[in-house]
Amino acid sequence: MTTADLLSQFRGAFPTSNPNARRVASALEAPGCHRRTVLDASAVNLDKLGALITGEAKDRQSPFAITRGNKFETSVTDNGMATLLALAREHLGLSIPEARQKDLSAAAVREESPGLSHGRLNERRALLTRQYVKQMLSAPMAAVNLLRHAMTAIDFGGKVVHLEQDALAFAVDGRIHVTEIKSFACIDGQADPEKASATVRQAAVYVLSLQNLVESLGASRDAVDTRVLVVLPENLTFRAIGVVVDVEMQVRRLRRQLAAVPRVVDILDGVPPGTSLPAAPGDGALAEQVQSARALAREALSHLPPRFGDGCVSCPLFKSCREEASDQSLVTRLGNAVAGLCGGVTTINAALDLSTGRRQPANASEAAVAEMLVRSANAFAYALKVG
Ligand code: SF4
Numbered sequence: 001m002t003t004a005d006l007l008s009q010f011r012g013a014f015p016t017s018n019p020n021a022r023r024v025a026s027a028l029e030a031p032g033c034h035r036r037t038v039l040d041a042s043a044v045n046l047d048k049l050g051a052l053i054t055g056e057a058k059d060r061q062s063p064f065a066i067t068r069g070n071k072f073e074t075s076v077t078d079n080g081m082a083t084l085l086a087l088a089r090e091h092l093g094l095s096i097p098e099a100r101q102k103d104l105s106a107a108a109v110r111e112e113s114p115g116l117s118h119g120r121l122n123e124r125r126a127l128l129t130r131q132y133v134k135q136m137l138s139a140p141m142a143a144v145n146l147l148r149h150a151m152t153a154i155d156f157g158g159k160v161v162h163l164e165q166d167a168l169a170f171a172v173d174g175r176i177h178v179t180e181i182k183s184f185a186c187i188d189g190q191a192d193p194e195k196a197s198a199t200v201r202q203a204a205v206y207v208l209s210l211q212n213l214v215e216s217l218g219a220s221r222d223a224v225d226t227r228v229l230v231v232l233p234e235n236l237t238f239r240a241i242g243v244v245v246d247v248e249m250q251v252r253r254l255r256r257q258l259a260a261v262p263r264v265v266d267i268l269d270g271v272p273p274g275t276s277l278p279a280a281p282g283d284g285a286l287a288e289q290v291q292s293a294r295a296l297a298r299e300a301l302s303h304l305p306p307r308f309g310d311g312c313v314s315c316p317l318f319k320s321c322r323e324e325a326s327d328q329s330l331v332t333r334l335g336n337a338v339a340g341l342c343g344g345v346t347t348i349n350a351a352l353d354l355s356t357g358r359r360q361p362a363n364a365s366e367a368a369v370a371e372m373l374v375r376s377a378n379a380f381a382y383a384l385k386v387g
Pocket of ligand 1: 034035308312322
């Protein structure tokens with residue numbers, strides 16, 4: 001069986017959701033997690049899986065927010081992209097006398113090549129993206145200079161993951177510039193810090209995948225500008241404003257994190273043959289059916305070791321993995337800083353026993369951890385005494 005077959009077998013009939021840059025960035029926030037790596041590589045719908053195993057449905061984005069977001073994107077991209085072009089000229093200093101654009105969205109490519117399966121459609125879009133980027137680099141004055149909904153790819157644990165970029169790429173003078181349109185407001189010059197940092201991480205994934213693409217075409221990765229134009233509505237209006245963010249540092253970090261993603265094929269080696277997620281219970285499912293699916297999902301997940309840590313908060317499986325770490329009394333439940341200090345001592349009880357001398361260190365590294373814990377316990381006791 002190929003890795004793709006094994007992943008498909010593991011996913012079984014569970015619903016899918018295609019990986020996107022936001023999901024990849026979120027996965028990389030929790031490095032080394034075998035569970036998450038396989039779930040991402042097999043395109044399992046994480047929100048639905050999280051809802052099934054925790055029993056708590058994820059808050060859906062309000063229809064009002066979705067409509068508002070769509071309206072804003074349309075206002076930025078209609079009229080031949082007039083608004084967007086003006087912002088790119090102003091904020092990126094690009095001289096774009098005329099836009100020669102190409103839409104590589106699934107709908108547009110399906111219209112040109114009907115009858116393609118989902119997988120083949122992605123491959124077709126990735127191939128077209130590659131061809132247009134090649135022309136952008138070799139003949140920028142004649143090539144398409146504005147690519148919408150490009151499809152790029154990254155290697156995620158040895159599995160090629162296609163990324164649909166809802167961003168736009170401008171090519172000017174042989175350089176490619178990424179633009180991202182977001183619908184959260186910039187109020188009095190300030191955007192929501194959480195949304196802003198998620199946007200930066202997402203844009204960094206786009207830049208990195210485009211850098212990989214241009215390198216595979218024989219060009220330098222510097223052909224992709226790390227300065228990204230983020231377009232946002234100003235205050236509560238639909239007036240678009242542009243903010244330029246340099247994501248170079250994030251791209252370098254992502255590159256290191258991607259290189260450290262565990263190999264999917266090695267993880268699957270440890271999964272018993274035939275392990276599979278159940279079908280997701282439908283809306284009208286009885287409580288017993290939901291319970292049964294939950295138990296089957298937990299059983300399948302138990303073969304994928306989690307690596308709980310601070311970066312897990314954005315993962316839809318967070319509550320379930322946190323509960324697991326608590327049940328097993330793992331030091332990771334206390335956060336990365338404490339887990340880092342405890343080194344190879346993985347349970348809270350073992351750490352407490354070492355700190356009180358109830359347990360003798362088994363080796364030099366445990367002795368170092370014990371010494372540090374004893375010193376911390378003494379400092380804590382002293383602080384209580386004088387405090
Ligand atoms: S919450 Fe669980 S599955 Fe998600 S990254 Fe953390 S340990 Fe992995």
